[in-house]
Amino acid sequence: MSEIKRRTFLNGPGEQLLLTSDPMEYITRFDAFVDASGLPPEKVLATPLSAIPLPVASKGAFGMPERWASADPSFMWHPLMWLPPHLALRYRYRVIDEDHGGTVEDTDIESDAMWAIRVALELVHSGLYNPDDGTWLDVLAYHGLDADNPVDQARVEMWLAGGADITLDQIDLTSIVAVPEDQEWALRAAADLVEVLVPAQWSMIAAGIVETVESQLEANGRSEETLRALLNIMGQVAAQALHDVPADPDTGIDYVDLIGVLTEESQTRGSDPDYLMNTFLEAIAEVAADYLPSLQALSDQQTLALDA
Missing domain, CATH: 1.20.120 (Four Helix Bundle (Hemerythrin (Met), subunit A))
Incomplete structure (x- = not known):
């Protein structure tokens, strides 16, 4: 690990991640996120429940989120681009039919609202986002890379395209985000x-x-x-x-x-x-x-x- 560097992006000091009151800001932030991240609009969720748009990951091999092939390498400092699997992907629920002996009738996927709330709770709890000063952890700097350096940007670009990289391959925010003694605390909190x-x-x-x-x-x-x-x-x-x-x-x-x-x-x-x-x-x-x-x-x- 390297220096603890933090950056601002869209959010301001004192701003929480839940709830949005300004309808125009809700729209302009979506546009700003799409422009900065390089992601296609259909891979970004905008909901007024979240003060920042959320990238929507796809499940790849071994249940891991796929790499953001179209992402702008200079934006890969942002922790939303590195959410661990339990946070980047949705939970699936078994739907129990209580009227027929408690049999499993179907499965349901975590809603946009539940997921957005859960992500916001874990981002703040882990310190990846600090509502006091409105800053985000620079994930690349935390792992010894500089998102503004053309050489490091080239490394990230090749990795996003599927290449191997000893540093980028090992980036995993699970240890920062997860609460080992209660891994589903945010899921229960979001449900409440x-x-x-x-x-x-x-x-x-x-x-x-x-x-x-x-x-x-x-x-x-x-x-x-x-x-x-x-x-x-x-x-x-x-x-x-x-x-x-x-x-x-x-x-x-x-x-x-x-x-x-x-x-x-x-x-x-x-x-x-x-x-x-x-x-x-x-x-x-x-x-x-x-x-x-x-x-x-x-x-x-x-x-x-x-x-x-």
Whole structure:
């Protein structure tokens, strides 16, 4: 091992890895991560539950994550590119049918939400990410390499392409991340948190969307052109960030379907963008209000933890 070097990337001092309130930052960080990492967009998960996008690994030989063949060698300093197998890959669950003698009926895979929460918990617990100063461990520097050195970049590039390298072959963050006496602590914690964090995030990001739209309209006016452009952009953001919000139990309205209709209609000549924008804001504000109790409950839990 070599020097302990830390770097900043996207996150700032005092920023936790769970929950995102700024819908535009959620999108711009995804673009920034894709650009910096060199990974294709389909190999990166953006969820407002996580303050940073997460690379989605594929399982290779012997159950190990495959190398990031398309990655930018200069970005391989980032610990997200070196997550150990238990963290880079999803857990699979046996689904037990309690009504038929407890037989195994099927297997299910860890959801995006559960995985994102688990990754965030282990990154912070291990020190790979430090929320106090918003820095990440430079994995390459930790193993004696310099991500900014062209010679070391060439070594990394050849290794990513499948070559052997005595140093890179041995990089394994398991000893830093794992808790040997309780290897599934983060899985249990994520299972406990997901029921509160997911609806709290819906409320938080929905309120952020409304605030962003209203701020933009106040700054730029409500011309048809502005309304159509803003509804097109924010409609796409809302559809992505709120894609798993359930349909309204009272009306049966599916929010994502409604957002899609409004967004598409806003680009149709002859439509009323002012009416469509108002309908869009009402629907998003309803999501924020419906799940506000979860956000308040989360805030109360944090307050109690601080007072304890």
